[in-house]
Amino acid sequence: MIATDSLNTDDLRTKILDAARHLMVTDGYSSLSMRKIAKSIGYSATSIYLHFSSKDELFYALIDEGMDKLYSQLESAATACKENAAQKLDAVCRSFVDFGLSNREYYEVMFVLHPDTGSRYPADKYRKARQNIDVISDTLKLGRDEGSFFVSDVYLMANTIWAMLHGVIALLIAQRIDRGLDQQSLIRNTLHNIESGLTSTRRFVSLDSEND
Amino acid sequence: MIATDSLNTDDLRTKILDAARHLMVTDGYSSLSMRKIAKSIGYSATSIYLHFSSKDELFYALIDEGMDKLYSQLESAATACKENAAQKLDAVCRSFVDFGLSNREYYEVMFVLHPDTGSRYPADKYRKARQNIDVISDTLKLGRDEGSFFVSDVYLMANTIWAMLHGVIALLIAQRIDRGLDQQSLIRNTLHNIESGLTSTRRFVSLDSEND
Amino acid sequence: MIATDSLNTDDLRTKILDAARHLMVTDGYSSLSMRKIAKSIGYSATSIYLHFSSKDELFYALIDEGMDKLYSQLESAATACKENAAQKLDAVCRSFVDFGLSNREYYEVMFVLHPDTGSRYPADKYRKARQNIDVISDTLKLGRDEGSFFVSDVYLMANTIWAMLHGVIALLIAQRIDRGLDQQSLIRNTLHNIESGLTSTRRFVSLDSEND
Amino acid sequence: MIATDSLNTDDLRTKILDAARHLMVTDGYSSLSMRKIAKSIGYSATSIYLHFSSKDELFYALIDEGMDKLYSQLESAATACKENAAQKLDAVCRSFVDFGLSNREYYEVMFVLHPDTGSRYPADKYRKARQNIDVISDTLKLGRDEGSFFVSDVYLMANTIWAMLHGVIALLIAQRIDRGLDQQSLIRNTLHNIESGLTSTRRFVSLDSEND
DNA sequence: AATGAATGAGCATTCATTCAT
DNA sequence: GATGAATGAATGCTCATTCAT
Numbered sequence: 001m002i003a004t005d006s007l008n009t010d011d012l013r014t015k016i017l018d019a020a021r022h023l024m025v026t027d028g029y030s031s032l033s034m035r036k037i038a039k040s041i042g043y044s045a046t047s048i049y050l051h052f053s054s055k056d057e058l059f060y061a062l063i064d065e066g067m068d069k070l071y072s073q074l075e076s077a078a079t080a081c082k083e084n085a086a087q088k089l090d091a092v093c094r095s096f097v098d099f100g101l102s103n104r105e106y107y108e109v110m111f112v113l114h115p116d117t118g119s120r121y122p123a124d125k126y127r128k129a130r131q132n133i134d135v136i137s138d139t140l141k142l143g144r145d146e147g148s149f150f151v152s153d154v155y156l157m158a159n160t161i162w163a164m165l166h167g168v169i170a171l172l173i174a175q176r177i178d179r180g181l182d183q184q185s186l187i188r189n190t191l192h193n194i195e196s197g198l199t200s201t202r203r204f205v206s207l208d209s210e211n212d
Numbered sequence: 213m214i215a216t217d218s219l220n221t222d223d224l225r226t227k228i229l230d231a232a233r234h235l236m237v238t239d240g241y242s243s244l245s246m247r248k249i250a251k252s253i254g255y256s257a258t259s260i261y262l263h264f265s266s267k268d269e270l271f272y273a274l275i276d277e278g279m280d281k282l283y284s285q286l287e288s289a290a291t292a293c294k295e296n297a298a299q300k301l302d303a304v305c306r307s308f309v310d311f312g313l314s315n316r317e318y319y320e321v322m323f324v325l326h327p328d329t330g331s332r333y334p335a336d337k338y339r340k341a342r343q344n345i346d347v348i349s350d351t352l353k354l355g356r357d358e359g360s361f362f363v364s365d366v367y368l369m370a371n372t373i374w375a376m377l378h379g380v381i382a383l384l385i386a387q388r389i390d391r392g393l394d395q396q397s398l399i400r401n402t403l404h405n406i407e408s409g410l411t412s413t414r415r416f417v418s419l420d421s422e423n424d
Numbered sequence: 425m426i427a428t429d430s431l432n433t434d435d436l437r438t439k440i441l442d443a444a445r446h447l448m449v450t451d452g453y454s455s456l457s458m459r460k461i462a463k464s465i466g467y468s469a470t471s472i473y474l475h476f477s478s479k480d481e482l483f484y485a486l487i488d489e490g491m492d493k494l495y496s497q498l499e500s501a502a503t504a505c506k507e508n509a510a511q512k513l514d515a516v517c518r519s520f521v522d523f524g525l526s527n528r529e530y531y532e533v534m535f536v537l538h539p540d541t542g543s544r545y546p547a548d549k550y551r552k553a554r555q556n557i558d559v560i561s562d563t564l565k566l567g568r569d570e571g572s573f574f575v576s577d578v579y580l581m582a583n584t585i586w587a588m589l590h591g592v593i594a595l596l597i598a599q600r601i602d603r604g605l606d607q608q609s610l611i612r613n614t615l616h617n618i619e620s621g622l623t624s625t626r627r628f629v630s631l632d633s634e635n636d
Numbered sequence: 637m638i639a640t641d642s643l644n645t646d647d648l649r650t651k652i653l654d655a656a657r658h659l660m661v662t663d664g665y666s667s668l669s670m671r672k673i674a675k676s677i678g679y680s681a682t683s684i685y686l687h688f689s690s691k692d693e694l695f696y697a698l699i700d701e702g703m704d705k706l707y708s709q710l711e712s713a714a715t716a717c718k719e720n721a722a723q724k725l726d727a728v729c730r731s732f733v734d735f736g737l738s739n740r741e742y743y744e745v746m747f748v749l750h751p752d753t754g755s756r757y758p759a760d761k762y763r764k765a766r767q768n769i770d771v772i773s774d775t776l777k778l779g780r781d782e783g784s785f786f787v788s789d790v791y792l793m794a795n796t797i798w799a800m801l802h803g804v805i806a807l808l809i810a811q812r813i814d815r816g817l818d819q820q821s822l823i824r825n826t827l828h829n830i831e832s833g834l835t836s837t838r839r840f841v842s843l844d845s846e847n848d
Numbered sequence: 849a850a851t852g853a854a855t856g857a858g859c860a861t862t863c864a865t866t867c868a869t
Numbered sequence: 870g871a872t873g874a875a876t877g878a879a880t881g882c883t884c885a886t887t888c889a890t
Contacts (some may be wrong), residue, residue, distance in 0.1 A: 257876090258875070262873085381876080
């Protein structure tokens with residue numbers, strides 16, 4: 001009995017998230033509304049409030065979901081690649097870019113948009129975001145242990161790499177990149193720059209002297 | 213007298229743009245409304261239509277304005293630096309990052325936000341966006357002529373650099389980067405990666421043999 | 425209990441229709457607004473959308489309602505008259521005129537006003553309009569079978585009669601007819617002309633030889 | 637000097653009316669606005685108020701204009717036909733119908749619409765409307781003198797005829813007539829009925845006894 | 849657990865009109 | 870005679886949310 005009930009409950013919660021995600025991809029975030037979600041799953045709008053206390057909370061759940069999805073994708077990419085660290089990093093980075101380009105509106109919800117209300121992304125959810133960066137960090141550590149990457153602050157560099165990839169994804173998604181350019185070449189260029197930075201031995205030399 | 217009159221008119225246009233930019237960044241594009249703009253400058257909503265025929269047009273004017281401002285900043289950075297191409301590129305990139313971080317409102321309007329209407333960014337405005345990238349392109353050409361940069365498709369690389377810098381700026385502005393990290397180091401890392409990619413001769417080899 | 429609930433709901437729908445019909449005739453279609461309707465019945469404008477998905481739909485519901493009312497009136501007139509076809513037609517026509525003059529609001533909505541939007545009157549509603557004309561058609565057929573009416577295309581003639589009656593009603597309702605004239609005489613004249621046309625054997629001869 | 641000035645003035649007034657008429661036909665009455673009129677003639681909206689104190693007044697001027705136009709058309713039809721009264725009446729009626737069908741929006745302004753404000757059509761303008769009915773009256777008189785029309789109250793019958801024609805025109809214009817029907821046949825039918833009523837000797841017999 | 853009824857606030861946009869110049 | 874600047878009121882419609890049931 002209880003099990004059935006809770007299953008049904010989870011069912012609806014899942015249905016809502018599925019519908020929300022779907023509508024967001026179809027119509028864009030800003031035209032996502034509680035009413036539309038409700039309609040698309042055949043429930044009343046009121047019912048959504050039994051599972052999410054506000055649109056913001058639903059929004060955060062969507063981010064959560066996305067972070068999990070991204071994580072599992074990055075993880076498989078990392079474990080699937082049995083070669084050296086450079087190859088692994090390449091695989092992870094491509095996997096990230098691929099996630100963004102294949103899940104455009106998802107990506108926007110996770111990394112670009114913020115709810116209209118002033119409410120901030122709940123601090124405790126950052127862990128899920130961090131998880132993803134850790135996949136990069138781990139690969140960098142691997143490369144450092146291998147002796148192929150020259151990098152002192154691994155976590156900082158992981159964030160740097162993430163940021164650079166984000167730039168590419170965000171602009172491509174927003175169609176702000178000259179259409180004449182080949183998307184794949186742009187991505188390849190970015191990955192090349194990342195790798196060069198990691199393998200360059202001149203690292204930190206010119207940079208530490210930056211302010212002198 | 214006449215001068216004053218026309219000044220007053222321009223004044224209102226400017227006031228509108230200022231208010232719009234501010235509100236857009238504060239509340240997000242979708243929460244920006246003609247009424248709010250009007251209220252915040254003490255005019256009626258109708259008056260805005262005396263200067264902008266629609267919300268979209270107002271939005272595009274905002275972008276335009278920002279593009280001009282950015283261009284003049286990049287140009288000064290480029291011309292101010294009389295050293296080699298690497299230094300010049302460093303100056304230009306830093307100038308770009310600096311623009312973003314010091315003009316968060318402008319930056320978001322220009323590169324992050326986008327209307328959800330189907331309306332496309334007017335083609336003739338692309339030129340303004342492109343001229344900023346050209347500042348980077350020119351510097352890359354300089355480096356290639358000097359023999360210090362190894363880059364085949366200059367325009368593609370300029371876009372790549374722009375995208376990577378954009379990622380850093382966007383995440384910093386949105387406060388999506390772990391606060392424990394030092395902002396300057398993140399930027400320095402990025403610039404290092406960019407430079408490494410330009411000076412590395414192993415271009416494309418390990419990453420993808422497609423173009424070899 | 426349940427009955428009461430559903431009654432309340434229907435109540436609101438009816439209230440809306442009543443208010444809308446009244447306002448439309450008072451102020452004209454283009455000056456009819458959802459807000460005005462709402463205000464006049466003490467509900468919020470939003471509530472109207474619980475019953476009608478758009479202003480157009482509300483408008484069409486109004487027409488529908490009127491068509492039904494008119495039909496039941498014409499039908500009774502037709503069945504009540506047991507005499508010959510001429511008498512029956514007279515009764516039906518008078519019933520039509522009477523409907524218009526006694527239900528000015530209904531009549532204008534049904535036959536005079538029209539939305540300025542490009543939206544077309546839904547095809548499936550034509551049936552309701554048509555059934556009213558069929559009451560006339562049937563009477564004409566009766567007269568033809570009796571041998572008292574000379575009419576080749578019954579449906580065409582029914583429409584013609586309807587149109588002529590409409591002219592009289594519309595102008596009387598709009599008070600565009602010289603007030604010095606006796607309304608009853610005007611109607612009597614019209615009916616006389618109609619009857620003469622039906623009983624005259626000189627059909628079409630003098631007017632147009634096109635079809636002879 | 638003075639002459640020139642007043643010519644210029646009349647010019648603008650005429651331009652306004654022309655533009656208003658044109659826009660009304662193009663976009664429909666309810667989307668006619670002072671601003672649009674002004675724009676289409678290259679003047680400021682304010683300027684219209686130098687010639688018409690309100691939209692209503694402009695509206696009435698339009699009716700006036702239409703009445704004149706209709707009158708001149710009916711008059712030519714009447715004088716052009718040198719035959720008997722029946723032919724003449726036929727010509728006049730057809731001319732009226734033709735006016736309505738060829739000047740749809742014009743016709744609506746003149747005979748169907750009324751301004752949104754409660755303001756009534758100024759009484760002194762009725763004379764222009766009456767003029768048109770007189771053309772019909774005159775023809776009826778002619779027929780009576782000829783001995784071909786049997787009609788006691790000429791003015792009443794003129795109004796009756798006008799009303800019947802109006803019904804046909806109004807419904808055709810509003811596209812409320814079954815499209816399957818031939819427009820010309822409908823009109824012919826109407827004219828036949830009118831003529832039959834005039835030539836029928838049984839006139840008034842059955843009608844006067846109506847109430848007995 | 850689920851909902852139907854209801855609403856206040858908000859949206860972009862258009863309008864007729866005024867007024868100082 | 871003509872206008873630019875400005876506005877208050879209005880429009881249809883959508884939204885997130887509440888509440889009694």
